Amino acid sequence: KAGVTQTPRYLIKTRGQQVTLSCSPISGHRSVSWYQQTPGQGLQFLFEYFSETQRNKGNFPGRFSGRQFSNSRSEMNVSTLELGDSALYLCASDTGGAGEQYFGPGTRLTVT
Amino acid sequence: GQQVMQIPQYQHVQEGEDFTTYCNSSTTLSNIQWYKQRPGGHPVFLIQLVKSGEVKKQKRLTFQFGEAKKNSSLHITATQTTDVGTYFCTANQAGTALIFGKGTTLSVSS
Numbered sequence: 001k002a003g004v005t006q007t008p009r010y011l012i013k014t015r016g017q018q019v020t021l022s023c024s025p026i027s028g029h030r031s032v033s034w035y036q037q038t039p040g041q042g043l044q045f046l047f048e049y050f051s052e053t054q055r056n057k058g059n060f061p062g063r064f065s066g067r068q069f070s071n072s073r074s075e076m077n078v079s080t081l082e083l084g085d086s087a088l089y090l091c092a093s094d095t096g097g098a099g100e101q102y103f104g105p106g107t108r109l110t111v112t
Numbered sequence: 113g114q115q116v117m118q119i120p121q122y123q124h125v126q127e128g129e130d131f132t133t134y135c136n137s138s139t140t141l142s143n144i145q146w147y148k149q150r151p152g153g154h155p156v157f158l159i160q161l162v163k164s165g166e167v168k169k170q171k172r173l174t175f176q177f178g179e180a181k182k183n184s185s186l187h188i189t190a191t192q193t194t195d196v197g198t199y200f201c202t203a204n205q206a207g208t209a210l211i212f213g214k215g216t217t218l219s220v221s222s
Contacts, residue, residue: 033209033210035212041214042212042213042214042215043155043200043212043214043215045209045210045211045212048209055209056209058209090154090155092155092210099160100145100157100160101155101157101210102157103154103155103156104154105153105154106154
């Protein structure tokens with residue numbers, strides 16, 4: 001099976017802009033979770049989508065949003081970018097139960 | 113929500129020494145998972161523990177789940193430079209989010 005893929009892998013944006021990141025889960029996986037990873041805060045949970053519905057949400061401002069399509073692919077959007085949004089954004093997929101998650105390689109976002 | 117805490121945050125060892133990281137929760141966990149993230153990489157699933165007192169081994173790695181299902185440990189015997197990375201423990205239940213702690217970063221000098 002192909003692994004989780006994320007596009008783009010690297011991105012440089014300017015403050016105030018918006019960005020959309022994409023995640024394609026492993027075939028058959030219906031759950032996609034998004035995380036933000038920074039050196040200071042570690043891995044922070046953003047949200048989880050299961051069967052096109054947001055099932056869980058972390059403690060991030062409304063500038064961070066996401067969606068999931070019928071083929072389980074997911075996108076996350078960050079509007080009005082701030083310098084502090086610079087991070088590695090990881091998505092992970094699983095079957096939707098309480099099992100292991102499979103992570104993608106991440107998108108490295110730099111906001112200048 | 114449930115949260116797991118890990119200690120230590122950083123650990124440096126000489127190659128060949130043993131290493132242990134501990135994961136603690138204030139609430140009873142339904143299961144615990146361990147992940148490893150190499151520098152520049154992404155988290156990779158290592159193992160899941162479900163039963164009280166469970167012990168699982170993967171070569172030089174030994175994972176334990178406490179009797180009360182509130183703590184867990186990962187022990188590496190005779191570390192190698194390939195063991196370098198950050199080890200995360202986490203827990204979830206079906207339908208809830210997987211919340212990661214800050215992990216233990218292991219460095220190994222040869």
